Structure formats: C-alpha cells, structure tokens
Amino acid sequence: MTVNTPLCFRGKNILAPMVRVGTLPMRLLALDYGADIVYCEELIDIKMMQCKRVVNEILETVDFVAPNERVVFRTCERERHRVIFQMGSADAGRALAVAKLVESDVAGIDINMGCPKEYSTKGGMGAALLSDPDKIESILTTLVKGICKPVTCKIRILPSADFCIACPLSEQQVGFCLCLCHPVGVAFFGDCYLVVEDTVDLVKRIEKTGIAAIAVHGRKKEERPQHPVHCDVIKAISEAVSIPVIANGGSHDFIKEYGDIETFQKATAASSVMIARAAMWNPSIFRKEGPFPLRKVMQDYIKYAVRYDNHYTNTKYCLCQMLREQLETAQGKKLHVAQSTQEICEAFEMSEFYEETTALFEAKKTSLETKKQDEDDQMEDPNVIKMAVRFDKREYPPQITPKMYLLEWCRKEKHPQPVYETVQRPLDRLFCSVVTVADQKYRSALWDKSKKLAEQAAAIVCLRTLGVPEGKLCEGENHLINKRKREDQEHLNNGDHGKDLAEPSHKKASFAEESSDMNAPKMQW
Numbered sequence: 001m002t003v004n005t006p007l008c009f010r011g012k013n014i015l016a017p018m019v020r021v022g023t024l025p026m027r028l029l030a031l032d033y034g035a036d037i038v039y040c041e042e043l044i045d046i047k048m049m050q051c052k053r054v055v056n057e058i059l060e061t062v063d064f065v066a067p068n069e070r071v072v073f074r075t076c077e078r079e080r081h082r083v084i085f086q087m088g089s090a091d092a093g094r095a096l097a098v099a100k101l102v103e104s105d106v107a108g109i110d111i112n113m114g115c116p117k118e119y120s121t122k123g124g125m126g127a128a129l130l131s132d133p134d135k136i137e138s139i140l141t142t143l144v145k146g147i148c149k150p151v152t153c154k155i156r157i158l159p160s161a162d163f164c165i166a167c168p169l170s171e172q173q174v175g176f177c178l179c180l181c182h183p184v185g186v187a188f189f190g191d192c193y194l195v196v197e198d199t200v201d202l203v204k205r206i207e208k209t210g211i212a213a214i215a216v217h218g219r220k221k222e223e224r225p226q227h228p229v230h231c232d233v234i235k236a237i238s239e240a241v242s243i244p245v246i247a248n249g250g251s252h253d254f255i256k257e258y259g260d261i262e263t264f265q266k267a268t269a270a271s272s273v274m275i276a277r278a279a280m281w282n283p284s285i286f287r288k289e290g291p292f293p294l295r296k297v298m299q300d301y302i303k304y305a306v307r308y309d310n311h312y313t314n315t316k317y318c319l320c321q322m323l324r325e326q327l328e329t330a331q332g333k334k335l336h337v338a339q340s341t342q343e344i345c346e347a348f349e350m351s352e353f354y355e356e357t358t359a360l361f362e363a364k365k366t367s368l369e370t371k372k373q374d375e376d377d378q379m380e381d382p383n384v385i386k387m388a389v390r391f392d393k394r395e396y397p398p399q400i401t402p403k404m405y406l407l408e409w410c411r412k413e414k415h416p417q418p419v420y421e422t423v424q425r426p427l428d429r430l431f432c433s434v435v436t437v438a439d440q441k442y443r444s445a446l447w448d449k450s451k452k453l454a455e456q457a458a459a460i461v462c463l464r465t466l467g468v469p470e471g472k473l474c475e476g477e478n479h480l481i482n483k484r485k486r487e488d489q490e491h492l493n494n495g496d497h498g499k500d501l502a503e504p505s506h507k508k509a510s511f512a513e514e515s516s517d518m519n520a521p522k523m524q525w
Contacts, residue, residue, distance in 0.1 A: 258290065432444070
C-alpha cells in the first residue's frame with residue numbers, strides 16, 4: 001500500500017500537545033482557533049493492542065477502550081481527517097497492529113522517536129530508537145507498506161563528537177567545530193560550526209522508508225526546554241531532504257504569539273511548525289487576529305471537556321497549565337480544590353452549562369435505550385412468551401425462589417432441566433434472561449440489574465404461563481417448605497443429627513441454580 005503525497009503536510013501549522021494534554025477537548029479547541037493538524041498524546045502500542053473499538057452513541061465519538069473499561073483514545077468525526085495518532089513503539093509488528101486498529105478513524109500515524117522520558121526509553125521506545133537505525137527503518141517501512149494513511153515520525157537531533165580534530169578551534173571546546181573543508185551537512189552555531197552529519201544521515205535513511213514527513217525537535221536527548229533550540233540543525237535537515245520537515249521545540253525561545261510561528265518556520269526553513277507547550281498554555285495562539293483573553297479560552301475548553309466527558313483530572317491539569325502564574329489567584333485556588341467536573345464548572349461559574357449538558361446526555365441515553373429496546377423487540381423470536389414481571393425476594397419465603405419451583409415442576413413432569421440464556425445490554429449494562437422449558441422459551445419484558453434477577457424473572461413468566469405456583473407468600477401453604485420439613489424429619493429418624501437439617505433439599509435446589517448459572521452463556525448485545 002502507498003501513503004498519500006507528503007505535500008498534504010506542507011504549509012500546515014501543527015499542534016502536538018504532549019502526554020496528558022492531547023486529549024479530544026484540547027485538540028478540538030486548537031482546531032477552532034486555527035490549527036491545521038492536531039496530534040494526540042503519545043500512546044503506547046502494548047496498551048492500545050488491548051483496546052477494543054467502541055462507537056459511543058451518546059457522545060457521538062469513537063472510543064478505544066481498555067479491558068478495565070478506561071478510554072485510552074477518544075476521537076470524533078470532526079477531527080477524523082485532521083488528527084495524527086502518535087504512537088510509542090519499539091516493535092514493527094505491534095506498531096502495524098495498532099495502526100490497522102485506528103487507521104479508519106485518523107488522518108495519519110506518527111511514531112514518536114523523540115521522547116526522552118525514562119518510561120519510554122526503558123522500553124526501547126522514544127529517543128532510545130535513535131541509536132538503532134535498523135529498528136527505525138523496520139518500523140517505518142512496515143507501516144508505510146501496511147496501511148493506506150500517511151506515516152510520519154518525530155526525532156531529536158543526535159549527539160556528535162565533542163570536537164573536530166582538523167580544526168584549531170576544537171581546543172577551545174566551543175560547541176562542535178568544522179573546518180571549511182568539511183562536506184555539506186553543517187549548520188552555523190555561534191562562532192563555530194555544529195556538526196549535524198549524523199542526524200542528516202539518519203533523516204536521509206528515514207526518508208527512504210517512504211514516510212510523508214518528519215518532525216524534528218531541535219534539541220538532543222539530554223537537553224530540556226530551558227536549553228536553546230538548535231534552529232540551524234533543523235534548517236540543515238530541511239535543506240538536506242525532499243520530504244516536509246516539521247520544526248518543533250520553539251515554544252520557550254520563539255513562540256509567544258501567532259506571528260512567532262512564521263518566525264520560527266523561517267529560522268528553520270521547515271515546511272511546518274509543531275507547537276506543544278505554547279499551545280497548551282493558550283490554544284488561541286493559532287488565531288491570526290491575536291489570542292483570546294485567557295478566561296474565554298478556559299471556558300471554551302471546559303465546554304468541550306464536559307461535552308466529551310473528559311476525566312476531571314485531565315481537565316484540571318490542562319486548566320492549571322493555562323493559569324500558570326495565576327494559580328495563586330482566587331480563581332486558581334478554586335480550581336485547586338475542585339474534585340469533579342461539576343466542581344470545576346462551579347469554579348468558573350458554568351454550573352448552568354454543566355447541568356444543561358448532563359441533562360441532555362441523560363435524555364439521549366433514555367432515548368437510545370428506548371430505541372434499543374424497540375429494536376430488540378422487533379428482532380426477537382416471536383415464539384418467546386413475554387410478560388413484564390420482576391422478581392422481588394420480599395414476596396417469597398427465605399431460600400425459596402421461582403427457579404426452585406420451576407425445577408421441581410420439570411422433575412415432576414419428567415422434563416429436562418430448565419436452560420437459562422442471559423444477555424447483557426452494553427448501553428446500560430442491564431440483563432435479560434430467556435428460559436427454555438419443554439422446547440418453549442419464556443422471558444420478562446423488563447431488564448434487570450443482575451443476571452440472577454433476570455433468571456428469576458424468566459422463571460416467573462414460565463410458571464405463570466403454565467399456571468403453576470411460584471412459591472410466593474401470598475399463595476398460602478408452600479409445598480417446597482413442607483417437603484424440606486419431611487426430609488429433615490427423615491434425617492432425624494435416621495440419626496443424622498450432626499448435619500444441617502435443611503441440607504439435602506437446600507443443597508439440591510442451590511446446586512440446581514448454581515449449575516444453571518454456570519452453564520448459561522453470557523452474550524453481549
């Protein structure tokens with residue numbers, strides 16, 4: 001398979017919020033304010049491989065959900081052609097598996113080869129890949145051939161030798177020196193030249209894999225935001241390859257407002273600019289007309305956070321990053337003590353918006369449940385007998401249930417043991433059970449909160465249809481209780497004083513219920 005033309009990236013301003021920041025609300029806000037392409041936070045391949053793709057009808061999103069039901073990645077139709085899925089991976093096979101999982105919902109796939117954090121490098125991912133060009137080539141080539149969406153990667157600049165033995169300036173230990181006789185592949189840095197040949201060689205090798213673009217963070221692995229970004233190195237790379245180069249790392253030194261984006265782009269000769277921290281501090285930095293007041297930006301962000309059910313801890317983190325030096329203000333202190341999305345809304349005088357939005361969600365959920373119930377009813381086997389009943393244990397003697405009565409009736413009539421099939425509805429996680437007795441199916445028209453309650457309700461429908469007592473207190477004398485009394489007396493007469501008097505009949509009934517629980521298949525609708 002081939003990727004789209006790399007030119008699709010040329011001339012774009014690209015937002016790439018980092019880990020814990022690039023969630024759906026922040027990405028949509030950046031698009032609102034003028035960003036052309038957005039990146040999700042880096043997501044590890046092993047974690048993503050455990051996820052299943054779920055269409056969230058209430059939020060109108062596509063969710064990739066982990067086995068513990070935590071949403072690992074959430075996206076929506078609006079950003080589908082503008083969001084790049086950034087992945088942490090050290091294995092070509094895993095990277096391809098994840099790319100195939102998400103490719104229909106994103107605009108492209110990016111491999112992060114620039115993250116210097118220990119959690120990433122210890123697993124051989126991020127900046128650790130820079131020392132293994134063969135693995136880089138394997139991962140990128142596999143992705144380019146295996147998916148139909150553009151593939152990109154992000155790197156940092158490589159370390160070079162501490163001095164050039166051919167240059168007398170090397171003795172001064174001023175950066176990395178280069179004599180005039182050195183080949184192309186250098187960049188001017190202060191009063192000497194910085195050797196970039198290793199980085200350029202790596203980028204040229206990456207270019208041959210067929211990727212659509214490459215992002216370059218203009219710092220080395222060990223450098224941090226307080227260190228100056230090496231624009232000249234990015235420029236040398238931009239001039240050495242034909243694919244678009246995306247300049248990254250200018251938030252601290254360059255980018256304070258919209259006009260600075262173009263300044264950084266010109267300084268690096270890059271095709272595009274990727275912004276992380278500056279966009280996190282105020283996403284309206286992408287507005288050509290100038291940034292909005294911070295309060296408006298924060299309120300706009302909160303609206304998206306509520307609308308897309310963003311976890312309050314991430315919402316709080318992003319708002320704290322926007323406040324920065326204002327964290328000690330009255331507004332910042334209110335945010336600091338907030339322990340839920342509702343409390344965050346209260347801190348920003350948006351309680352009414354929160355209540356209206358959550359009410360809309362509840363109404364939509366109810367509507368979807370009703371629609372789903374109608375669809376279930378239409379698709380259901382017309383031969384199933386239904387009644388709207390529930391099991392209330394307060395209406396029955398202790399340890400006596402409709403399932404026990406149905407089992408006794410089947411034994412008496414020499415029918416096979418009742419078979420229960422229970423399903424759970426994913427939308428609301430309620431249960432419904434169908435019991436088959438003598439080749440006839442029975443179920444309650446109502447859904448219950450547990451599997452056991454659903455099975456008891458199905459048994460009630462069957463017993464009432466057959467006109468058989470179900471054991472309720474209001475039915476008067478209970479023959480199962482009388483049967484247990486007779487069995488207890490027999491045990492006394494036989495000298496079994498050491499055993500629980502209720503054990504035989506109780507154990508048989510309990511075992512029958514438990515075995516039917518174990519045999520009943522669980523299916524998800």
